Amino acid sequence: EVQLVESGGGLVKPGGSLRLSCAASGFTFSSYSMNWVRQAPGKGLEWVSSISSSSSYIYYADSVKGRFTISRDNAKNSLYLQMNSLRAEDTAVYYCAPWGDLELNPGFDYWGQGTLVTVSS
């Protein structure tokens, strides 16, 4: 069974930093590109960042470029998101999701439960 467990969310002041983690199991983590997708309270989904299976390719949404850094550790089956210079508009539930199902068909077929990040003074 595919499991994705996000952690590291919490309350942080504007301008502060936070590091999110995602522990993955039930699939060959090192074969999948991994992503962060967020959802502000009462709002829609926003793709945040993607990292390829070997970390060779990394992409960011314009809204977080230069402030957030995605990384992974394939030996630990873990995905990370270092968030710096946080703003109120970064307040959201952050989900990690592999790209593709177990047959590598495209799409976000598996999602964690999400971790809530609240940026407020």
Place this chain on the structure above:
Amino acid sequence: EIVMTQSPATLSVSPGERATLSCRASQSVSSNLAWYQQKPGQAPRLLIYGASTRATGIPARFSGSGSGTEFTLTISSLQSEDFAVYYCQQYNNWPWAFGQGTKVEIK
């Protein structure tokens, strides 16, 4: 950057009726489009990928069509469990993007 626009924002439909949701891309995304369903308090669920291929376990009443810039998600006969918010997502170009969502509510 590709912008995805969904319409309508809210769709009021009676159970058993057909629902048609639209998604438009600001430039061609070929067939690299997915649809998701999200219910309150839950993570999204993948319905369709490749514009028209149902994901594993998705009922046949869900169908997707379109290519290029115009896409449609059709729910042929709405069941009570289908009332939710639906999002399209393009994965043809970076940065990837979701539409703003269409809420399907009970009429």
